[in-house]
Amino acid sequence: xxxxxxxxxxxxxxxxxSACTPNNxxxxxxxxxxxxxxxxxxxxxxxxxxxEENAIIVSHKxxxxxxxxxxxxxxxxxxxxxxxxEDVEWSYTPQKLLGSAQGYSFILSLAExxxxxxxxxxxxxxxxxxxxxxxTIIHSFKIDDNLExxxxxxxxxxxxxxxxxxxxxxxxxNLKKSKSxxxxxxxxxxxKEDVGDVELSLYNEDEFQEDxxxxxxxxxxxxxRSIRVSIKDDYVKDMEIIRATMEILGDNYTSLDEIYSQRQxxxxxxxxLVGRVEAIKLDGLQVKNITIKSKNKTREYKADxxxxxxxxxxxxxxxxxxxxxxxxILSDGEYREKxxxxxxxxxxxxxxxIEIPR
Numbered sequence: 001x002x003x004x005x006x007x008x009x010x011x012x013x014x015x016x017x018s019a020c021t022p023n024n025x026x027x028x029x030x031x032x033x034x035x036x037x038x039x040x041x042x043x044x045x046x047x048x049x050x051x052e053e054n055a056i057i058v059s060h061k062x063x064x065x066x067x068x069x070x071x072x073x074x075x076x077x078x079x080x081x082x083x084x085x086e087d088v089e090w091s092y093t094p095q096k097l098l099g100s101a102q103g104y105s106f107i108l109s110l111a112e113x114x115x116x117x118x119x120x121x122x123x124x125x126x127x128x129x130x131x132x133x134x135x136t137i138i139h140s141f142k143i144d145d146n147l148e149x150x151x152x153x154x155x156x157x158x159x160x161x162x163x164x165x166x167x168x169x170x171x172x173x174n175l176k177k178s179k180s181x182x183x184x185x186x187x188x189x190x191x192k193e194d195v196g197d198v199e200l201s202l203y204n205e206d207e208f209q210e211d212x213x214x215x216x217x218x219x220x221x222x223x224x225r226s227i228r229v230s231i232k233d234d235y236v237k238d239m240e241i242i243r244a245t246m247e248i249l250g251d252n253y254t255s256l257d258e259i260y261s262q263r264q265x266x267x268x269x270x271x272x273l274v275g276r277v278e279a280i281k282l283d284g285l286q287v288k289n290i291t292i293k294s295k296n297k298t299r300e301y302k303a304d305x306x307x308x309x310x311x312x313x314x315x316x317x318x319x320x321x322x323x324x325x326x327x328x329i330l331s332d333g334e335y336r337e338k339x340x341x342x343x344x345x346x347x348x349x350x351x352x353x354i355e356i357p358r
Contacts, residue, residue: 025140030056033077034147035106038140040133046126054078060115060127070115070127073134076107079150080161082185087163090252090319098141104160105151108138125174154241163252164200165227168245170238182318183256187231196231203260223250224260229235234325256307258321260353262343269346274356277336285326290350292342304349311355324353
């Protein structure tokens with residue numbers, strides 16, 4: 001259970017209230033972060049707003065206990081206008097993308113667990129009533145029209161970012177998510193011409209160079225993340241700036257992370273087998289055994305709680321990794337018609353499944 005005690009003097013945000021709105025709320029304005037939102041009037045004297053670096057934390061004041069509080073939600077301002085709803089939905093904590101503008105995204109985070117013991121009826125009741133109002137606050141959120149862009153280190157360049165990288169490009173350049181792959185962003189010049197791309201790639205992927213293009217691979221050994229940037233060879237300076245400012249991020253676990261993790265098992269005495277699922281034995285919801293048909297051989301193997309990385313429309317998605325259980329099998333009526341790379345541990349048990357093109 002999560003209870004936070006105040007051990008230092010809390011710096012409370014300055015609340016700037018406007019006239020009452022029709023839905024019985026008042027406006028909270030945060031000039032430093034550049035946003036405003038409506039707070040229910042019923043919250044008066046029941047909550048705290050604390051400032052952190054690029055964020056606020058909103059908490060319920062615990063009744064009868066002066067130095068205690070319970071987390072309601074936080075709002076964080078992050079660099080990266082390319083962050084998407086999908087990125088936020090697949091985060092480790094319950095989150096909501098409130099909006100993006102001027103090179104920033106604003107993300108609301110909710111509590112992961114109970115904030116009060118069930119027997120604390122008075123606090124639990126008031127807390128839950130306030131929690132039900134959060135959706136109304138979300139819908140009222142508005143980014144300041146005069147929000148300034150993130151500062152860049154190079155004149156004539158701007159700092160851009162996604163959930164996976166940050167770097168600087170020319171002020172009149174933009175990045176656009178590719179329609180061909182969820183892992184690629186197109187680089188568009190001032191005339192909106194495609195002059196290159198940025199790709200989130202497998203950490204151990206082979207490097208390649210393309211005629212007429214400058215290609216650079218950026219790798220983070222700790223995160224086991226790789227970003228490939230390719231740009232037409234007319235843009236040498238742009239690549240130099242990208243090299244100098246590239247930052248790889250590792251907030252969310254992706255399907256590429258899972259594929260890399262599964263294939264690392266091969267280096268620890270594991271093996272792989274390409275084939276199709278012929279039959280499955282269940283133990284409740286868990287898959288106990290999988291019969292694999294590979295070439296002209298069919299054999300049953302023990303399964304050790306494997307995850308599966310499926311494909312959609314011939315490509316992997318950014319985040320879809322699932323436990324290979326009865327629930328997954330029921331959700332995919334065509335699983336027997338697909339080809340898979342089965343990953344085995346050194347004990348000859350199936351520990352991972354990667355769908356591959358037919």
